[in-house]
Amino acid sequence: MSPGAVASSTVRPAPPAVDVAIVGGGILGLACAHELRRRHPGLRITVLERESRLAVHQSGSNSGVIHAGVYYAPGSLKARLCRRGAELMFDYCAQHDVPIRRSGKLIVASRSDELPRLDALEQRARANAVPGLRRVDADGIAEIEPHAVGVAALHSPETGVVDFAQVCERLAAELRANGQQVLLGHEVLGVEERSDRLRLRHPGGVVEARWALFCAGAWSDRLAVAAGAPADPRIVPFRGGYLDVVPARRNLVRGLVYPVPDPTLPFLGVHLSRHVDGSLSVGPTALLAGSLRPGRAFRITGRDVARTAGWPGTARMVWRYRRAAATELRHAISRRALRDSAARYVPSLRIGDLTPGPAGIRAQALTRRGELVDDFAFSHTTRAVHVRNAPSPGATASLAIAEHVADVLDGRFAPGR
Numbered sequence: 001m002s003p004g005a006v007a008s009s010t011v012r013p014a015p016p017a018v019d020v021a022i023v024g025g026g027i028l029g030l031a032c033a034h035e036l037r038r039r040h041p042g043l044r045i046t047v048l049e050r051e052s053r054l055a056v057h058q059s060g061s062n063s064g065v066i067h068a069g070v071y072y073a074p075g076s077l078k079a080r081l082c083r084r085g086a087e088l089m090f091d092y093c094a095q096h097d098v099p100i101r102r103s104g105k106l107i108v109a110s111r112s113d114e115l116p117r118l119d120a121l122e123q124r125a126r127a128n129a130v131p132g133l134r135r136v137d138a139d140g141i142a143e144i145e146p147h148a149v150g151v152a153a154l155h156s157p158e159t160g161v162v163d164f165a166q167v168c169e170r171l172a173a174e175l176r177a178n179g180q181q182v183l184l185g186h187e188v189l190g191v192e193e194r195s196d197r198l199r200l201r202h203p204g205g206v207v208e209a210r211w212a213l214f215c216a217g218a219w220s221d222r223l224a225v226a227a228g229a230p231a232d233p234r235i236v237p238f239r240g241g242y243l244d245v246v247p248a249r250r251n252l253v254r255g256l257v258y259p260v261p262d263p264t265l266p267f268l269g270v271h272l273s274r275h276v277d278g279s280l281s282v283g284p285t286a287l288l289a290g291s292l293r294p295g296r297a298f299r300i301t302g303r304d305v306a307r308t309a310g311w312p313g314t315a316r317m318v319w320r321y322r323r324a325a326a327t328e329l330r331h332a333i334s335r336r337a338l339r340d341s342a343a344r345y346v347p348s349l350r351i352g353d354l355t356p357g358p359a360g361i362r363a364q365a366l367t368r369r370g371e372l373v374d375d376f377a378f379s380h381t382t383r384a385v386h387v388r389n390a391p392s393p394g395a396t397a398s399l400a401i402a403e404h405v406a407d408v409l410d411g412r413f414a415p416g417r
């Protein structure tokens, strides 16, 4: 788990006019600013972030895993941008002194009835050209992770760990050093698109921009709709809560130990993650949340609940995934239930090893028909690109998503001219 968000350095007023305004100071907004600056050094770019620190939301509250591309449908944006993004992330961190480690991941089938799903996952991983992927048996599992047990596993040695909040800090520092603005405490309250520019209203005034990128995470649908994009899909929040493993027991896991996921869900299941700082966590849960802001498991924000409950897709989704929802509710309310799930593949994990850990809110797009949108998704309005769905592996893929968004911007608007 990333230890937390990045402290603010300056809260400066926004300039009245820029070439590109980027809404959202998470890893996607910052990565997009970085890529646009790299391509078009003359552009005036401003990142507007509502919070008083960067990476307060998903980008600072995740598992910190650099995925290698095992899970994603071949040919999908997730498959392509995860592989490319992982390479870019390893390079970026090496060049900018951000700690990063190729710790490797085991995806463990703990029972023989999980083997068909492991086979299907292996086929996917091979189609996605996941580097170094190997199938191992029970002895092979014990060699890689002495405390893990199972009938078979996939080993991805190139999966890594990093603190994505530190990556955000580095990206922001580089932008500022190159004369671009990363402004904290600037909530975009309204968007008005005209034929030649956009007007973004914030508490201190208005920023006029020739083009804009909206990377607003859990709030992305609201701003997209305000700018004229379709209401479908809507973001629904899923709380991902973790338990920390006490320092004396961190040696239970060397790298990352995951279960074989349910292929009908976009979540990867409860895993054990040894982070880049050496800490070990168990989680995350995946509970439909009553608030877009992290906090206690049953935190409620009236407006957020009304938006989630009022969306026709929500009831359909809850009915469709009722069995998974019941499991997730158990994980959220019972430390023992979460421990039991993880103990299927690391049986020596004890309830006394666990202490309360952090939580993040996943911004997951849901269609009107009740389908969880699986792939990364974007929409366009006259002068803007909106990121509409960027759940995991969004942080891994961020630098490649930024290339994709910059290609779209170049193709539609040619900002360099």
Ligand SMILES: Cc1cc2nc3c(=O)[nH]c(=O)nc-3n(C[C@H](O)[C@H](O)[C@H](O)COP(=O)(O)OP(=O)(O)OC[C@H]3O[C@@H](n4cnc5c(N)ncnc54)[C@H](O)[C@@H]3O)c2cc1C
Binding pocket: 023, 024, 025, 026, 027, 028, 029, 048, 049, 050, 051, 054, 055, 056, 057, 058, 059, 060, 061, 062, 063, 064, 065, 066, 067, 186, 187, 188, 189, 215, 216, 217, 218, 219, 223, 239, 240, 241, 284, 359, 360, 361, 362, 363, 387, 390, 391, 392, 393, 394, 395, 396, 397
């Ligand atoms: C529990 C959990 C585990 C995960 N694990 C992994 C993992 O191991 N590996 C991985 O690759 N990915 C993982 N992810 C996914 C990853 O964290 C996200 O894909 C990524 O952080 C998305 O970045 P973002 O910039 O779009 O969103 P965010 O980090 O949420 O940033 C959006 C920003 O927009 C700002 N904003 C919103 N509205 C406004 C407004 N009106 N004005 C100004 N600013 C605004 C918000 O304050 C926020 O800072 C995980 C996510 C969660 C929640």
